[in-house]
């Protein structure tokens with residue numbers, strides 16, 4: 331299994347880090363088998379798997395259940411789990427106990443949390459307690475209500491400078507890596523150069539030290555609105571639709587089940603039913 335030290339080495343040797351979300355046993359198992367460097371159990375689970383229209387309703391219990399399933403599917407892959415909405419904003423004790431649950435009870439190796447200046451002290455406390463932290467700047471979906479939608483962030487020099495400053499503070503606070511979401515590629519290039527920890531981009535251009543995408547987006551599975559930054563590598567939703575339509579038609583047309591899907595009783599056992607009086 332790769333570790334935080336390996337991710338840093340990968341940045342130094344310019345081997346791009348391939349990260350993907352996973353939410354359950356099969357998605358984790360397939361991702362591990364396909365060579366994903368690290369898995370993110372994202373709170374995007376709320377949108378792509380649970381049907382919410384944002385990540386805000388996702389709870390600690392949701393993240394624990396999904397992380398446990400991912401852990402069983404990918405026992406040999408580094409797992410980062412998102413701390414959900416409002417679980418790292420009050421006391422340090424609360425932040426520590428939430429992160430502790432994800433590591434001890436669920437089996438995550440690290441946690442990710444969104445934000446800059448407001449969460450720096452929480453990153454520091456977690457790291458000091460021995461919990462690896464991944465930061466997340468740019469479009470931070472848990473703040474969708476404040477941001478006013480899922481839009482590209484830090485397009486102007488002032489906001490870009492602020493993001494760079496916060497990125498440096500996150501590194502200084504002890505984070506082992508940083509996600510940059512939906513920012514101009516020129517800013518990603520600057521941040522990646524200025525930080526010594528790996529920067530993982532999503533909708534942040536090609537110059538980050540790694541890339542992350544949502545599992546369902548990559549395989550074309552059920553996501554209605556696919557953001558511009560996504561490359562869809564398959565259309566699994568269409569494949570599933572065809573399979574289920576054929577199943578329905580087979581059942582209604584009595585084409586399924588066939589003999590090979592059916593079990594048999596020995597002739598004498600059949601004859602012996604109803605005390606042998608069966609005619």
Ligand SMILES: Nc1nc(=O)c2c([nH]1)NC[C@@H]1CN(c3ccc(C(=O)N[C@@H](CCC(=O)O)C(=O)O)cc3)CN21
Pocket residue numbers: 374377378385469471480481482512544546547553556557558559
């Ligand atoms: N399926 C899925 N994929 C994701 O990448 C994702 C989620 N869900 N849920 C949580 C957040 C929300 N994300 C999103 C969602 C939509 C856009 C989007 O539509 N952006 C516009 C640009 C808007 C603008 O700046 O004007 C786009 O055209 O891509 C971006 C990020 C990223 N995350």
Ligand SMILES: CC(C)C(=O)C(=O)O
Pocket residue numbers: 351370371372373374375412509511532542543544
């Ligand atoms: C999109 C990634 C970075 C994320 O935070 C998530 O999937 O929840």
Ligand SMILES: [Mg+2]
Pocket residue numbers: 372373374385412471
């Ligand atoms: Mg997330």
